[in-house]
Amino acid sequence: MTGLIRWPATAGQYVFSIQANDGHGGIATQTSTLNVVRAETALFAEDGVAGQRMSFSELDDGFRRLQTSDLASLVDEVLGRLETGGIDQARIAAVRNTSVRIVDLPDAALGSTDGDSILIDMDAAGYGWYVDSTPSSDIPAGPMDLVTVLAHEFGHRIGLTHEDAEQDRFAFMGETLQAGVRKFV
Numbered sequence: 001m002t003g004l005i006r007w008p009a010t011a012g013q014y015v016f017s018i019q020a021n022d023g024h025g026g027i028a029t030q031t032s033t034l035n036v037v038r039a040e041t042a043l044f045a046e047d048g049v050a051g052q053r054m055s056f057s058e059l060d061d062g063f064r065r066l067q068t069s070d071l072a073s074l075v076d077e078v079l080g081r082l083e084t085g086g087i088d089q090a091r092i093a094a095v096r097n098t099s100v101r102i103v104d105l106p107d108a109a110l111g112s113t114d115g116d117s118i119l120i121d122m123d124a125a126g127y128g129w130y131v132d133s134t135p136s137s138d139i140p141a142g143p144m145d146l147v148t149v150l151a152h153e154f155g156h157r158i159g160l161t162h163e164d165a166e167q168d169r170f171a172f173m174g175e176t177l178q179a180g181v182r183k184f185v
């Protein structure tokens with residue numbers, strides 16, 4: 001059976017239940033889940049490949065699952081660097097109170113937006129997060145850099161697009177990110 005469903009999707013998780021009736025009393029039900037992210041604001045792990053999902057106990061401070069308490073100081077750091085990078089102070093002030101939500105994004109998605117919110121995947125598509133706000137561009141191989149992903153999503157909030165990645169100073173606006181790479185110093 002094939003089919004096409006068109007509807008104005010907003011980001012989120014949708015569960016579909018399809019019921020087939022053979023006309024003789026036989027009924028089969030299949031349930032599938034569809035995760036929708038906004039491609040124009042999403043940032044994906046390079047090659048669209050998710051990492052091996054680690055169990056919580058395997059994640060140490062360098063490779064970890066994200067917690068809300070990690071976010072506030074990193075957001076301040078990212079906004080400060082955007083300002084140093086020449087983004088207008090008023091534009092930064094307008095997005096300072098953006099809510100950043102930690103969610104389970106599908107597959108290789110690291111971050112995205114949903115309306116006025118920023119969504120960050122809880123375990124960096126299985127790679128684990130590198131949570132560190134020092135300005136060094138020398139970061140460990142393995143985890144995904146949260147500073148770069150936050151810069152990317154806040155970049156969208158202030159009006160940057162993936163095309164801005166062509167300018168060196170906005171390299172963090174690229175559509176994909178490699179593990180162990182920081183594109184924002």
Ligand SMILES: [Zn+2]
Pocket residue numbers: 039040041042043152156162173174175
């Ligand atoms: Zn994006």
